[in-house]
Every structure is written in C-alpha cells, then in structure tokens.
Amino acid sequence: MAMLKSARHWSLKSRIIASTLLLNLVLVPLIGFALSDAFRMEMTNAEQSEMSAAMYGILALAEQDNGELELPAALQDKQFNIDQSGVYALVTAPDGDILWRSGSLLSAPAPTQLPFPPLGQSQFGEFEFNQQAHFIFSFSASFAATSADQPPLTFAVHIIKTEQILAATQAQFSQTIWRWLLVLMLILLLFQAGWLWWTIRPLARFRQELIAVEQGQQPHITSHYPTELAQVAEQLNLLISNEQRQRQRYRNALSDLAHSLKTPLAVLSSIKALPTEAHEPIQTINDSISHQLKRAQSSGNLAWHRGIPVAPIAERLGRTLPKIYRDKSLQLQLNVAHEALFFGEEGDLTELLGNLLDNACKAAKQRVLLTVVQQAHELQIVVEDDGPGIADDMQQQIFQRGVRADTYDKGHGVGLAIVKDLLESYQGRWQISRSTTLGGAQFSIHLPK
Structure with a gap:
C-alpha cells in the first residue's frame, strides 16, 4: 500500500521514464532469450534431420548373410571413419549386444x-557419453529370415553426435544477437529520450507559465499548446479573468458602501x-466600519492567488516603523528570504506584517527581529522582540478583539484581531511563545501556499 501511495505522486515524466526503462529492460532481454531458444530449437531439429539421413544411409548399406548383419568397415561419411571424431554409429541387438560399430569408436569405449x-x-x-553431452538418434529395423529355421534379424541403428559443435554455434549466435540487441536498446533509449522530450515539452512550458502567473510575472497563460492542454489553458485564463473582475466589482461596491x-x-x-x-459611539461606529471594510477587502481564499514578493513590503515597513518609534532607538532586523512569496x-500582506511589527515595536525595548522563510508548502513568518513577553494565560486570548496584554503599555487594540481575521481567511496558523533569541514575545505565522 505504501508503494502504491508513493507512486501516485510521481510526475508524468517520471512515470514515462520508468515505463520506458521497464520496457527496454524487460522486452529486449525477452526477445534475446526467445531468439536464442528458437535458434537452439532449429539447430537441434537440423541435427535430428542430419542424423536421420545418416541412419538411413547406414541402413541402406546393411545386408544379411546367414542370419548375421554385414556392414562395410568404412562409410562414405569420413566423420564415421576418424577415431573419436565426435560422430559415431553402431548397431545393437535387442539384448544390447553390439553387432557393428563405426571406425570413430575404435579406441573409445562402447556406450x-x-x-x-x-x-x-x-x-x-x-x-x-565419455562424460560429455551427446545427441542420439535410434531406429529399429528387422530383416526377414532367409530360412525357415532362422528367426528374423532385428537390430537398432544408433547415430551419436557430440553437442560441442552445437554449443559453440549457439554461443557464437548468442554473442552476436546480444551485441546487436544492446545496440538496439541504446538506439531505442535515444529515440525514446527524444520522443519523451518532444512529448513532455508542452507540459514543462505549461508548468513554467503557471509559476510565472502565480508569481505575478504575467497576467495570463499566453503560449499555444496541443489540443489536450489548450482547453485547460483556456479555462484557467477564464478563471483568472473572472476572479479579477469579481474582485474589482467587490472593491467598487465596498468603496461605494464606505462613502x-x-x-x-x-x-x-x-x-x-x-x-x-x-x-464616542459615533467614533466607535466609524472605527468598526473601517475595520469591517478592511476585513471584507481581504481576498482570503480566492479562486486564484498570485505570488507577492515579501521582501519589498518588509523593507518598506522596516524603513517606516523605526521613524515612528524613534524615541526607543529601535533596531528592526529583517531576515527575509528573497524567494519568499505571499499568495x-x-x-x-501589508496589513498582516504591519500589525505584527507594530505590536512588536510597541512591546520592544530596542530590538525587533522579522524572519520570513519560504518552505515547500507554506510561508513561515516569525516576529520576535526583546520586550517583557506575553503571559501564558494571555497567549490564547490576545487575538480576541479588545483584549489587551497587561505587559504591553499600549496594548494590541484591534491590530491582532485584524491579523487573526486575515489568517482565518487564508487558512493560516499562528503560535505565540517566548523568543529564545531576544527573550520577548515570538509570533509564528504559517500560511499555506
């Protein structure tokens, strides 16, 4: 189950490469084994036919004389006449007695x-035979009796041939076929690599355009794609355009409402x-309307988000806030990853970072540290200060509207309530703890991509 689950996350490119390698590593060797087996089978059938022809040649020379079998000492095929040539012939009686043997068995023990x-x-x-593998072809025959008092002459002709010649031919054939199959495998791999590059190229270009749209580098998907991807690109462009128009109508309506x-x-x-x-009630209503309008203007979980670089906004806030709190000689340190993006x-993003840094500046004695890290599936924002920190019993309540931490001179007001609303709209997480670096409060924010 674990292997199946992990395989589901394979990219199309990985799947095609894996299937291509599997095809080459399985199919080509199977072809090699099948060809080798077919070649040996054909060679064996050829040997059987050749031995059968030799047997009929010997049988044609056999004669009967007074109940005894007669055959010439030397045969026309010279391999039967050379001692231990690897090709042998002999004739045996039904009881196993040898009636005749070829010259190639002169010094070899009879099988x-x-x-x-x-x-x-x-x-x-x-x-x-002789501790080596041999083929044997046997055929039984019978000569009729020459007289009434003699039984028929029954015998078997045996042709024996060593397998060394076939084995050497088989080895040479296998070496040749595997060499050519290796060349074929390399050619197939090169061809499939080119085919894979040509097939996957539109997908890679499509992915690059999606990333560019997410990062705000281009407004829509502009390239032309094959039929299967063209409809997807068209629907995505339609989705982006509809979302942008809806967002603009939303803003216009809110602006009219505010006015x-x-x-x-x-x-x-x-x-x-x-x-x-x-x-005082009128001012409270005015502040409440301003806050609710800001909250409504938050895009939250829209249909499409473009990546907004965090570094420029953090640097702008880093230049502004020390001027506001110049009486503290505030040191605002920014450790923002260049690739960090807010979707x-x-x-x-300005509202989120501004409220977090503003509250940290209120509580800090001299130092505030902002750290932004782009992780695989989320954006992590950590704001730390060297102030007195937040009591444990207040950490769960501080994001509630109107709740103040007694250790903060000017309190949080609605600033952290706005942060909470933004985090909820973006399905983010937050955590409050004590900073191990500066000793004060530490706000850790996690925003999913």
Whole structure:
C-alpha cells in the first residue's frame, strides 16, 4: 500500500521514464532469450534431420548373410571413419549386444544402455557419453529370415553426435544477437529520450507559465499548446479573468458602501447640538466600519492567488516603523528570504506584517527581529522582540478583539484581531511563545501556499 501511495505522486515524466526503462529492460532481454531458444530449437531439429539421413544411409548399406548383419568397415561419411571424431554409429541387438560399430569408436569405449525403440520407429534424445553431452538418434529395423529355421534379424541403428559443435554455434549466435540487441536498446533509449522530450515539452512550458502567473510575472497563460492542454489553458485564463473582475466589482461596491456610510457619520459628528456623549459611539461606529471594510477587502481564499514578493513590503515597513518609534532607538532586523512569496493580496500582506511589527515595536525595548522563510508548502513568518513577553494565560486570548496584554503599555487594540481575521481567511496558523533569541514575545505565522 505504501508503494502504491508513493507512486501516485510521481510526475508524468517520471512515470514515462520508468515505463520506458521497464520496457527496454524487460522486452529486449525477452526477445534475446526467445531468439536464442528458437535458434537452439532449429539447430537441434537440423541435427535430428542430419542424423536421420545418416541412419538411413547406414541402413541402406546393411545386408544379411546367414542370419548375421554385414556392414562395410568404412562409410562414405569420413566423420564415421576418424577415431573419436565426435560422430559415431553402431548397431545393437535387442539384448544390447553390439553387432557393428563405426571406425570413430575404435579406441573409445562402447556406450551402454542404448535405447531400443519399437520396431519401425525412431527415437531422438540426449545422453552422456565419455562424460560429455551427446545427441542420439535410434531406429529399429528387422530383416526377414532367409530360412525357415532362422528367426528374423532385428537390430537398432544408433547415430551419436557430440553437442560441442552445437554449443559453440549457439554461443557464437548468442554473442552476436546480444551485441546487436544492446545496440538496439541504446538506439531505442535515444529515440525514446527524444520522443519523451518532444512529448513532455508542452507540459514543462505549461508548468513554467503557471509559476510565472502565480508569481505575478504575467497576467495570463499566453503560449499555444496541443489540443489536450489548450482547453485547460483556456479555462484557467477564464478563471483568472473572472476572479479579477469579481474582485474589482467587490472593491467598487465596498468603496461605494464606505462613502455612503462615512459621509452621514461625518455630518452627524459636525452637528454642534449633538450631545457630547454621542460623539464616542459615533467614533466607535466609524472605527468598526473601517475595520469591517478592511476585513471584507481581504481576498482570503480566492479562486486564484498570485505570488507577492515579501521582501519589498518588509523593507518598506522596516524603513517606516523605526521613524515612528524613534524615541526607543529601535533596531528592526529583517531576515527575509528573497524567494519568499505571499499568495494573496498585497494589501493583506501589508496589513498582516504591519500589525505584527507594530505590536512588536510597541512591546520592544530596542530590538525587533522579522524572519520570513519560504518552505515547500507554506510561508513561515516569525516576529520576535526583546520586550517583557506575553503571559501564558494571555497567549490564547490576545487575538480576541479588545483584549489587551497587561505587559504591553499600549496594548494590541484591534491590530491582532485584524491579523487573526486575515489568517482565518487564508487558512493560516499562528503560535505565540517566548523568543529564545531576544527573550520577548515570538509570533509564528504559517500560511499555506
């Protein structure tokens, strides 16, 4: 199960390469073994045919004289006449007695336990002779009796041939075929590599364009692709365009709402006859409208996010905040990875970093540290200060609107509540702890890609 689960995450390129290698490493050797086996089978059949022809040649020379078999001492095929040539012939009686042997068996011991097939039938096989593998072809025959008092002359003709010649031919053939199959495998690999590059190239280009769109380097997918990918690219472009139009309509509606609400509130605030105790509720309503508008403008989990570089926004905040808190001689250190990207609205990222750094600057004595790291599947933001830190019992409540940490002189106000709303809209996680570097509070933010 684990292997199947891990295989599901293989890229198409990895799958095609694996299938190509498997095809070459399995199919080509199978072809080699099949050819070698077919060659040996054909060679064995040829040997059987050749031995059968030799047997009939000997049988044609056999004669019967007074119940005894007569054959010439030397045969026409010279291999039967050379001592231990590897090709032998002999004739045996049904009881195993040798009636005749060829000259090639002159100094060699006669083989024993030779087969005796049924009368008129042949038998082909292998057996060991002189501690070597040999083929043997046997055929039984019978001569009619020359007189009434004599039985028929029954015998078997055996042709024996060493397998060394066949083995040498087989080895030479196998060496040649495997050499050519290796060349064929290399040619196939080169051809398949070129085919793979040609096939996967549109996918690689499509992936690069997706990354470029995510990082904000281009607004849409612009290249032309094969039919299978063209429809996907068209749908993605449609999705991006619809999302952008919807976001713009959303902003326009919110702007109209802000204008329609803030103008009456401003008029109410300017009325001199308005009781003094009414000014504070009006201001509270005004602040609440501003906050809710900012929250509504957060893109959150939109259909499409482009990557916003974090470093420029962090550097801009790093130049602004020390000027606001110049009475502290604040040292704001930025450790922001150049490749760090925030997938969302630039305003949301500014709001998120601005509130976190602003609260850290309020609590810090002199030092604030911002660390941003781009990981495989998330963006990690860590803000640390050298202030008094946050008590354990306040760490779970500090993100609630209006809750203040007593150790912070100016409190958090709605700043961290906005941070919480943004994190929830982007499905992010947060954690508050004590900084091991500066000794104060540490806010760790994790935003999924």
